Amino acid sequence: MSQKTEKRQSLFSRIMNPKYIMVYATVIIFLIIYAYGAIRYGKIGFTTLRTFVNFFTDNAYYGISAVGMTMVLITGGIDLSVASVASLTGMLIAYGYERMGISPVITMLFSILVGIGLGALMGSAIHYLNVPPFITTLTGNFLARGICSLISRESISINHPLIDALAGFKITLYHMVDGEWVKIKPITKIDLTVIIFIVMIILGTIVLQHTRFGRNVYAIGGSESSAKLMGLPVGKTKVAVYAINGFCSALAGIAYVLVVKSGWNMALQGGELEVISSAVIGGTLLTGGVGYMIGTMFGVLLKSVIPAIINFNGTLSSWWGKIATGALLLLFIVIQRAVVSYTGKKKAN
């Protein structure tokens, strides 16, 4: 895959590359569900820009974590510790300021370091001790959650001007009407968490698609032993991927703190599976080697559309949301499966 041949291809054929087919499947399902919502609940505001922005806002912290998770899944690993690391971050910030008087800036940096350190530790256990990622990160999950509970078993609310300022930082969207900038109605605001989410997706895409590191990640996921034989730095890359994921989980924890303004030891319980399923719905294969950040983003959006539809309906109870998520997961995986076997047959022919 030299760059020259890629540049020669037209834009259209580059976009229609069959390797993106999973991403398109996600986008199409998202559009179908969105269209359903628009037809059913268009009159009560489903089609407004505000609702659309809320899809990003609702699960922004899961999205930030999913960026790191996508990389981990591409290497063929898995990380079950993300939610507890995020919860630990929230707890560190809350306890640090409310009980010890440390400025949130320091605790934020510290918790990011904790996230990176824990990730690197787990990555080295996975690579150098050859422990399955599932078990290593499960232990990391217990550890982070346990430390959280050791710090405090009660929810601690944070009252700090910086946190309030960051949480209150919103960009109001305007549009041009008759040559004048007017606020979009209903008033649509973009939160800081959404900005972080989108920036992380863009950064993730750049790292995965346009750097040597990104190519190493894909190579390891494709076949770890081949990557090793090719002389790629497998160990370093794997440890780095888990460290990046730790960074993303800590960042997700900060984003979550901005939403709830408190630290709680049981926060985001089960969040790791939300994150993993977002990435998988976005077309990332758990066996490794395949996955795109943009697909993950649509996976996160899909996860917000279903609760939105249930909310707009108003009569469905929340447990239907669980079943709908399960059913959607089933639908999507079956489609994914069909696409994979179809393209596989095509290639064979």
Next chain:
Amino acid sequence: MKKKTYLIFLIVGLLLLAVGIGCFARICAVKDSIYSNYSISFSDASFASVFINDHDEATVKADFDAAILAAATGGASASEEPSMDEVPVEGAEAVEAAEAEAVEAVDEEAQEEALEAIAEASPYDTVIGSFSKVSGLRNAWKLQGILIGAGLLLCLVAVVLVLRAKNLDLAAIMRSKITWAVIAELLILVVCLVIRPEFFSISYQPSSRMLYGNLVDIINRSAEITIIGMGMTMVIALGGTDLSVGALVAVSGALALKLMRWDPTNPLYQTPGDYSVYPFILVLLVPLLVCLLMGAFNGVLVGQLKLQPIIATLILMVSGRGIAQIITNGKQYTTMYSPFRVIGQGSCLFLPTPIVITVVVVAAVMLFVRKTAFGTFVESVGINPSASRLSGINSKVVILIVFALTGLLSGISGMIYSSRIMSNDSNNAGINYETDAILSVVIGGTSMSGGKFSLTGTIVGSIIIRTIITFVYYFGVSPDSTMAFKALIIAVIIVLQSEPVRNWMAKRSQARTMVKGGAVK
């Protein structure tokens, strides 16, 4: 086979020894506290009665307290009566305080009367009476002597067997993951024994016909995970994982409670029922059947559609709790139906029923897996699916059976869980069971990448996990923080079991035996 015999002898011996020491420590502790508090000497037989039962000990002491207060102050100071809920030691302290007050308040005659009253109307007699009904357990001293003796004997037999063994492959034992799991379990228990020998005491409660004690409790409480672990072991041997077991536990409980409590003809009936609306056999069978079908659904997704097991079972994990909510319509039913209570809280053969259920299930699964070719099929599909298909194994059917079996076992586990709480709890029933089950399978030595599996190892693994929790609770750590300790201990076990460390250990022990052999020659 031989290797196993030594290990079993050694472990049973050590455990008996520990139980003996634990009972001894407990008797000493109780005797000391009673001597110091009442300054009355009792015969050993009455201590035996204390030894047999924690609960009665508390009530007996409370009776004593009442007697002292009644005699000393003429029943006037009812408000100073120490509360029954207090821990025995604290209760004894309260009695001391009450006694001191009594001395101040009334003259010595009244105190003497009180002591006489205690000596005459000793409630211990009634306890001893009930105790002597159980044949062979008359004397606690004798019993713990027997325990310690038997433990020593078994340890000795094991050591002699090991010493006399000619071709004992120490390197192979060191390389086995189960060895490390057992060593870890024993280490935790040794720490317990050093810090608090009473941890090991086992007592018999005549009223509920059950043995009580931390060791019994560990096995009792590990029942759910052990039962699920049997299925999970085979799922992992196939190279997959089943995340849906926790949700199936919730579904099973919800269905059982609904069948017992939900009466369409009388929907407003609110009182806690000591009856079952549908026949009890249906209450038992329908949830198990539904769980079997849900497991089979997982099996179809993994086997026929060739989905990745984690994702395929994630579907039911996510939606299973929703289904459980829909079954009960979001309600939390409770029941008082006594046959249902037996499953989780009753006794059978002097043991809590969950232990007996576990033994039966484990025996059935082991017979099915090891006495038929099924276990070999599972292993071959796990090692190389396409090769096993070429050799004529229908891997789809094998996968279907394994997942359906796991579903059924989760159903059984769900019945035990809901019988323990006599209620259904769609949000919290079986929470984190999937991770606990997977952990116990991995600690037990089955590789996550599939292939060979060990059901015995899984039992050891699930007992280790429960031991950690019981251990941490026993030393008064808050339940939320147990996770940190669990993580630390599991991390140590996993590092010990990891390939590089095990190879290094095996090499060292091999080198040592070689040096030894060379010296002899």
